[in-house]
Amino acid sequence: MTTRMFGEPIQRREDPRLVSGDGRYLDDLGQDALAAAFVRSPYAHARVTDVDVTDALDVDGLVAVYTYEDLDGRVAEPLPLLIPHPSLHAPRTGYPLANGIVRHVGEPVAMVVAVDRYVAEDVASLIRVTYEQLPVVVGIAAALRADAAVHEDVADNVAAHLVQEVGDARAAIDAAPHRLHLDLDIERSASTPLEGKGVYARWDPADRSLRVYSSTQTSTSVRFAVAAKLGIPVDRVEVVTPDVGGGFGVKIVHPWPEEVLVPWAAIRLGRPVKWTEDRREHFISSAHERAQTHAVDVGFDDDGRLHGLSVTFAHDNGAYTPYGIIAPIITSTQLLGPYKPGAYRVEFRSVYTNTVQVTPYRGAGRPQGVFVMERTMDAIARYLDLDRTVVRERNFIQPDEMPYDQGMIFQDGRPLIYDSGDYPAALDKLKKLIGWDDFAAYRDQARAEGRRVGIGIGCYVEGTGVGPYEGAHVRVETDGTVVVATGLTTQGQGHETVFAQVAAAVLGVPVEAVTVVTGDTRRFRYAVGTFASRAAVLSGNAVALAARKVRAKALRIAGEALEVDPRDLEVTDGVVHVRGTPQAQIALKTVAVLANPLRYAFDAEAARATQFAVGGSLDKPPVADDDEPGLEATDYYSPLRSTFADGMHAAIVETDPETAEITVLRYAVVHDCGRLINPRIVDGQIHGGVAQGVGGALYERLVYDDAGQLLNASFMDFLMPYASEVPVVEIDHLETPSPLNPLGVKGAGEAGVIPGAAVLASAIEDAEGIPITRMPISPSELWEARREGRR
Amino acid sequence: MKPPAFTYHRPASVADALAVLAETGPDGKVLAGGQSLVPVLNMRLAAPGHLVDINRLGELAHVTVDAGVVRVGALARHAAVERDAAAFAALPLLRQATGHVAHPAIRNRGTTVGSLVHADPAAELPAVLSLLSGSVTLASASGRRTVPAGEFFVGPLESALRPGELAVEALFPVPPKGSGTAWLEVSRRRGDFAVCGVGVLVTLSADRRVAAARAAYVSVGPTPLTVDLAEAVAGLPADTADWAAAGALAAARVRPEDDIHATAAYRRHLVAVLTARAGKAAVANA
Structure with missing residues (x-):
């Protein structure tokens, strides 16, 4: 088979258009x-x-x-x-x-x-x-003090207050052999x-x-x-x-x-x-995200196993709440990562401030949650003088415990049940990829050269592919091309490529024969949207389901034409043929012609479907009662609940002993999003995510003064990292299929960004030997932290 | 982010340019590379009624070395200065510093003289001109004058250029034999304005003792700040001189401020660290 389809790292089909200036963006329209x-x-x-x-x-x-x-x-x-x-x-x-x-x-x-x-x-x-x-309210502390109100009728500035608890966390913490308290903050980005x-x-x-x-x-x-x-x-x-x-x-x-x-x-x-x-x-x-302050109490035993975890945090939602409280709900649930927390209690308040409203930004509350959990893991390791990976390993949910119910309600209103994952295997791969066990020797060598280096790690689990549904329409045209339409939109993810791969794989046509339309309500009216790492899971599966219907119809019509049992047919490179008897065949495009009985011929192909050309029974109508003309189908995929991808990142950083400049020397990612449709595109998603993660950890923050003026509303002062600031990303994949959907896929869109702040805080803390409790961090802040012995 | 309306002039000669500038006075603004001016216009931070585009004045695009001076014309792009072999041979500091000016695309368009006139205390070229005690030649319909760097940089984003004047050339004097230079800076991202930048010029005697040492700084004062380091290192053997003392000396002289990227104390600390490092590097280059 020459067709390259599902699982192949084919080139992105949209790139020649996009990178050569032929993209058509909003401002290119409506001259x-x-x-x-x-x-x-x-x-x-x-x-x-x-x-x-x-x-x-x-x-x-x-x-x-x-x-x-x-x-x-x-x-x-x-x-x-x-x-x-x-x-x-x-x-x-x-x-x-x-x-x-x-x-x-x-x-x-x-x-x-x-x-x-x-x-x-x-x-x-x-x-x-x-x-x-x-009077102006800026910052979480001022919002909670409530000396002034953002909305006259919300005197305490609290928009939402939510508590979720599994077991009696406070009692478990009190009874635990060891306890720690941490205060951990993340600042605003966008x-x-x-x-x-x-x-x-x-x-x-x-x-x-x-x-x-x-x-x-x-x-x-x-x-x-x-x-x-x-x-x-x-x-x-x-x-x-x-x-x-x-x-x-x-x-x-x-x-x-x-x-x-x-x-x-x-x-x-x-x-x-x-x-x-x-x-x-x-x-x-527009909208910002990320600003949260967290207070953590954790109880654990001599092995570093969690007995109880209690997190109370405040979420700055800005002036309005159009998107509800999705981001803090995600923090409160996804904070748990790949771990069994023992008893868990989480409480948050979402508060109004006189700043731009806050809505989800790639990662959507997860970077904060992962920062909180991973800082806690590091603190336990330091307290017990254990290797940081050992503490994590001891708290992992094991593969044989899947599916694992965390006992909470997730952002989609459905239970937080992890469907699959192999966290010990992922950690093993990551340790090998970054050389975790060899780092001590490297540190000694660097120290002898007067250099200061550190290694850090961060693990996460990401609920992806939230519902309620997506749909797809697949049609085989009479020229053999296949048109796929799905209602969600595209912002550069590579949907034109991956949805074509899915359709091509199911239909048995070359991927080049497939075109994909997204985000056009003239072509597909029912859809939800592109967010929450859901496109491949939702539309990917919908495309597969619709394509399966088309394939079944094609085999039925071809079976009639070839006078064979459809079960003996397969499709290869756009040709339907009898398994084992390749000379008995009919092109899929011909099947498409036959699928639409015609009175009028518009070309020679169409003539084959006209009323005096087709055979068949004269006792039945040309289109059967339960059939429709055309070789096309629509189907929808609606998941029972989210599917949970996971990953682990590790980084080695160097900090300048004098200038406190922070350089990321290596950045390693082990990633499991189930079956890969296109590894190249998944790698690209990870690269971009890591770039944003590094941005959120070391460069980007939105700074308001006390009067509520945004002091860095430009690309000169809001420091999005350039290519020169983004490390080379080393990637290894695990493929643990999701049992929840036909393709076995999980979302990959946000993965790269999620543990960035956690990993780099871990590495900087390791290099510096002072607690890092607040991100992002700049060289100036690291230098000031050295003077204070803490950040 | 669209500029208010302005009248666009594209003179064909320096004389024509000066005539337009004389006529438009304070309402006229020179457009060269536009790397600072165009954003300022788009953000409506300035609204000159007339823009005088000098991009057709090829006679101002020169980079020449003669009589111990590197002359840079008003239309010479940063990239041309950076790549000019003769200018580098005579004055390595120009390339050392210009490599830190933003990014290649900006250096391809932005001009060295434009950067001087813009007088941003975070920019490299004003500090280079100050360190070398260079000058800028200003032309107007009524004649020419040459202003030394020490008088040219008046305040943040404020130079001695008067309405009606065109800065036609910058003069960077070549330091005496036995000199070495270095440029170091710490910036948040590669190509950003420096959190702190320093250029050091040392001149060694025949027996490799420090005869003279000066430094210039960016982003630690309202104008490019120069500090004479002689007090700390003059007369000492260059390779063992106490450059940390020179750093401490400079740190006591600068006037940094807090901003969203760095505290004043951190900037002052960087002055000390970078001065010590640049001093050693300049000696190595001498």
Whole structure:
């Protein structure tokens, strides 16, 4: 068989287009559209007392200015709370344009539409907004002190309070031979896709239909949200996602104010309108994540085995909670990693601050949870003077204990049950890959050279492939090509390649024959979106299921044509043939022709399906009662619950004894996401994830001052790592199939980023001999920590 | 992130450029490489009514070495200065420092003189000019003047350039025989503005004793700061001189501040460490 399919590291089929500049991103579209720009609040908390547009109205090229007072119908209502939760007792969402009060710098106050973006920004700069400043809440400590309130009617600033407990953790800790307490913090970062958000809308007044292009992670849900907000029948709305230059979580939130306002304005004006977010807008008005403070109490025995673990943490959710409390729920559950915690109690508060709202960013609460658990493991090892890997190994869930029920409720509302995994094998591979047991000798040698080095480790388990479902449509065309459509969107993951591999493998066609469409509601209407490492699990399996239906139909039709039992048929390179008798064959494209009985021929192939050409029984209709024309099928995959991938990272760092500069010398990853559809793409996902993990550990933080001004809202001061800061990533794979889905796959999208802060903190602590309890860490902070003996 | 409207001028000669600048006065701004100016315009931090694009003035693109001076014209890109063999032979510090200016794509477009005029205290070239006691030649419709580095850098992002003037050339004097230089910096990411940067120039006597030693610093004061290290190391055998003492001396002179990337104390510490390292490296290069 020459066809290269499932499991092969084939080249990404989308790359020639994307790397040669032929990608079509949001801002490449709508060159005839009017441009929108926004007046955004310069204050973190203020009452808007007046919006004066007098000076702006004279500008040539101005089309419209809108403020909250202009909004009508459901557009004037707060944006939706996307994921309600019983513990989210005080949810709040913003308005598309500020309704009287702004609660973070960057909140939209007025919308300008003009002939181009230059004029729109000129106009925006001439609109005079009068603000009456209100007390500002910045940081978790201030939020909990509650000297001031972000929302007048939420006096304690607490949006949500959730406790989950398995066993009596406090009693178990009290009764344990040893106890430790740790305070562990992670600071704010953000998804920071290189392409910001963007929306372009066209209204067809004759057809009364709306087409919206959005740089989103969920076109189907944007469609429903826009239709609902604008009061248009869903059937008259279509949403198309063009090429997307990165999402990393921020684009799963919807509808953004601009996703409502741009179509709304396009309808009002009867002209196409486009808005392309600029970098500063993205920093101050999209979404951030990560900021949490944690207090840990752990009880353990002489072997380092956990008896009880209690974690209380606070999550800074910024000014609003459109995405509910998904990120802290994930922290609270995924913190457990590959371990049996003994009794476990977790309690969190999600608090309001006058900063940009917080929604999931790749990893979504896991980097914090893993940091907490892995710092705790290291602390136990140090306390007992044990090797750090030994402590971990002793607490691992063993392969024969799978499936393992952690006894909690996960982010999808379903039980936290690990489906499969072999953690001892993964640790063994990692120790070999990084040379864990040889490190002491390397350290001695480095020390003799006056160099300071350290090694660190971090383990995680990641719930991937959350439901509720995805679907796929697979069709074999009469020219032999196969068209696959799935409703979730693509932001560079390589879906055009992997879904083609899945379909090709099932159908027995060359992967080159398959084209893949994603994120276009004209092509597939029911979908959820691309987030939570779910695309390969959900759409991958849906493609397989739909392709299996198509294959079964193809074999049935071919069996009739060849007058053989379909069970004796197989498909190779697009040809159906009798097993063992290759000369008895029919091309799949011919089967596609025969699958659609025709009255009219449009070419020679089609003529074979016309009424005087086909044979068959005259006692049956051309299309049987239980059949449909065409060689195509739709199917859906809906998982029982999440499937749990896992991985372990190790790093060797060098810290400069004088300048405190931190260099990652080696970075090793052992990764298990079940069966690999395309190892090259999984490696790429890991590379990118590690880059973001290194960023989150050593470079990236969003810094607000006490007035709620974001001090580094640019790529000059928000330090996303360059290629020069990202280490070479050494990767080894384990393939423990998931028993939950037909392909046996688990998600791989977020894996690389998750343990970054934990691993590098572990390595830096090892090099320095001082506790590292707060990440990210800069050379300046490491140097200050040396002076204090602690960070 | 779109600039407000401006009038665009693209003069064909230096004389034409000076005429436009004379006419537009404080409302005119020179566009060379645009690596600092264009972001400033896009973020609407400045809104000059007139941009005077000098990119067609090829006569200002020179990098020449003569009479003990490296002359760099207003249109010479960082990359041209960095790669110029004669300039490197005469004055290795230019390449040593320019290699730390941002990234290759920026060095391909940005100009050395533009960096001087921008007068960012975190930039390398102003410190290099200060360390070498160089100067900048400014032309206007009414004549030319040459301003020494010590007077050229007035404050953060503020140079002695007056409205109507075009900085046509920078002059980097070649130090005496027996000199060595080194440039070291600590930056958060490769190519970022330095958290602290130092250039050291040492001149050795025939018996390899330190005859003169000076250092210049970036990101530890409002303008490029120079410190005479002679007090700590002059007269000592170069290879065993106490460069740590020179570092301590410099650390006491600088005026660093806290920002989101580093504390003032850390920057001061880096001044000491990097001065000691750069001093030794400069001796090795002498």
